Amino acid sequence: MKVTPESFVEKFKLETQVADEGKRIAMISTHGYVAAEPPLGMPDTGGQVVFVIELSRKLAQLGYQVDIWTRQFEGQASEEEVDEGVRILRVPCGGEEFIAKEFLHKWIPEWSRNALAKMNADGLGYEFVNSHYWDAGIAGEIVSDAVGCPHVHTPHSVGTWKRLKMETDFPEDKESFDSVYNFTTRIEHEQKVYDECAMVVATSPIQMDMFFDDYGLPRDKVAMIPPGYDDTRFYPVSDASRESLREKFGFEGRVITSIGRLSRNKGFDLLVDAFAIVAKRFNDVRLFMPLGSEAEGQAEDPMLNDIVKQIHDLGLEDRVTITQSLDDELMPDFYRSSDLFCLPSRYEPFGMTAVEAMASGAPTIVTTNGGLYRTLEYGKDALYADSFDAQDFGITMCKVLAYPKISQRISENGSQKARSLFTWSGIAQQLIAVVEGIHGDPSSPEKLMPVA
Structure with missing residues (x-):
């Protein structure tokens, strides 16, 4: 039977x-x-x-x-x-x-x-x-x-x-x-x-x-x-510690970061377009993106090939670095080393990487097409931008880079907000x-x- x-x-x-x-x-x-x-x-x-x-x-x-x-x-x-x-x-x-x-x-x-x-x-x-x-x-x-x-x-x-x-x-x-x-x-x-x-x-x-x-x-x-998030792992560190961590990742100048899987809804192509706006205004800024791939080999992933072509077409090959996804134990220091962390997803139920970045003291921009931004106060805890609008996202990135007081404020308050809501x-x-x-x-x- x-x-x-x-x-x-x-x-x-x-x-x-x-x-x-x-x-x-x-x-x-x-x-x-x-x-x-x-x-x-x-x-x-x-x-x-x-x-x-x-x-x-x-x-x-x-x-x-x-x-x-x-x-x-x-x-x-x-x-x-x-x-x-x-x-x-x-x-x-x-x-x-x-x-x-x-x-x-x-x-x-x-x-x-x-x-x-x-x-x-x-x-x-x-x-x-x-x-x-x-x-x-x-x-x-x-x-x-x-x-x-x-x-x-x-x-x-x-x-x-x-x-x-x-x-x-x-x-x-x-x-x-x-x-x-x-x-x-x-x-x-x-x-x-x-x-x-x-x-x-x-x-x-x-x-x-x-x-x-x-x-x-x-x-x-x-x-x-x-x-x-795990508040025993993700927390801010002193400026001196942060500088030594940046050396570990080979970061020079100011570095914008993002991380995630290569997927159409993650918006990394939009982030590259937005970064092109930033690159015209700031010569010392780089974009660093560890990207995981669902293909057997990252190099064979068609989405990766599309993003690499996009970077070359925009003349950004010396300003953008793509690596394979990072091991989990490196994630706290990766966030701490960032001058700005971006979550560009077109669709994101919440946005765990953004919470971890905020908790680690990285100034953070999140998407208005995700769930996280409604729990944050704009300009205090983080900034947010439309992940269907590269112009909006790029200008928002420029605000953090151009105004140190904004960067410092959302770094400090973002970390506090993460601790108060998301442990x-x-x-x-x-x-x-x-x-x-x-x-x-x-x-x-x-x-x-x-x-x-």
């Missing part, structure tokens, strides 16, 4: 014996390369993986045992210890090859059956399930129903918003979007997950608006909790408060994070 996800859930409910090991949380993040030290820049491996790992660490410090459930492929170990109280459990589905997040949902029923079998064999029960992105949201519903606990879903990005941004930015490619990004199927599954889970967690005010307006969720179904300890406590609210008197979502 064929075992369906539904029949397996009923079997699990009858057979599972919960071990008495204290309070335990299941984090589900099925796509990408989830690891204790994630290979950032690999396909589908970026801010979300960092979010899950760091949040899990802080939840463990609050006294929970945290299991991070993900997909096993390419010969990965079935279990990996992250920290005391935190481990990664990998479950196979769909074979040994990498599967892109846009299409992993096809194998989520198989993944869920295998995950529930392991939970049953090991006697695992959970206080709640927190799933991340829509593929894991499907799994989260199956697992939480079987375990008999609440399912809190954190989407990280929203299908309707991304589709709108892509259609606005690349209208000529609209007909191919469904085959590449699977928007129709994604949005259908998102709606089902949002309707059925106990609570949806927005990471920004813009996301909250989308959940209400595009998906029709009631206001008491959505809580807002921003991503966090992982605070994020973990807010998540626990949301779960407690499911059983009691839920707090108003707007009170979970102050919005400037």
